[in-house]
Amino acid sequence: MSTSRQLSESRAIPTKTVLINDTTQLPHDYCTTPGGTLFSTTPGGDDAQFEMDI
Structure with a gap:
């Protein structure tokens, strides 16, 4: 096959x-991520990365 x-x-x-x-x-x-990046994905497949303003 x-x-x-x-x-x-x-x-x-x-x-x-x-x-x-x-x-x-x-x-x-x-x-x-192991490096500490926070992220999320949308239902459309976009990737959003979040940065904390301290």
Whole structure:
């Protein structure tokens, strides 16, 4: 049985950075990276990164 594969073009995920002043401004479903970056994705697949203004 042979398997046929079709290559597709890769595209960058749209990203925006959001400056927050308080952790209550984070969405309920945020995640963190090992480096400490906070991020979340939207239903449309956009990636939002959050930066804390201390």
